[in-house]
Amino acid sequence: MSSSTSNTRTVSVIGGGIAGPVTAMALQQAGMEPTVYEAFDGTADGVGGGSASPPTA
Ligand SMILES: Cc1cc2nc3c(=O)[nH]c(=O)nc-3n(C[C@H](O)[C@H](O)[C@H](O)COP(=O)(O)OP(=O)(O)OC[C@H]3O[C@@H](n4cnc5c(N)ncnc54)[C@H](O)[C@@H]3O)c2cc1C
Numbered sequence: 001m002s003s004s005t006s007n008t009r010t011v012s013v014i015g016g017g018i019a020g021p022v023t024a025m026a027l028q029q030a031g032m033e034p035t036v037y038e039a040f041d042g043t044a045d046g047v048g049g050g051s052a053s054p055p056t057a
Helices: 019-029
Strands: 010-014 033-037
Touching (some): 019 033
16 A cells, blocks of 8 residues: 655744745755744735844944
8 A cells, every 4th residue: 555645844823024935945944844924914015114233343
């Protein structure tokens, strides 16, 4: 009897901000199969004014 089951672990990541996709990339690099779920049904185009990261003194 043959089996088509996979040992790849599937993971749900909640939130498509910056943390969600970055977490999903890390999980994928670790051999898992992540899916990102985002409540907002559009992109954030035109929202906000960018991100600034001042250097530490
Ligand atoms: C006005 C403002 C200005 C800022 N300026 C800067 C800056 O200049 N530089 C900087 O470094 N940081 C800045 N920040 C902070 C930065 O935006 C946050 O630290 C960063 O966005 C956090 O990322 P996150 O992915 O953790 O959360 P979020 O970006 O909040 O993403 C979380 C996502 O999860 C989704 N979600 C929530 N609940 C669910 C659910 N149940 N199911 C599915 N999806 C869900 C939300 O819709 C959202 O898209 C600013 C924040 C604000 C409010």
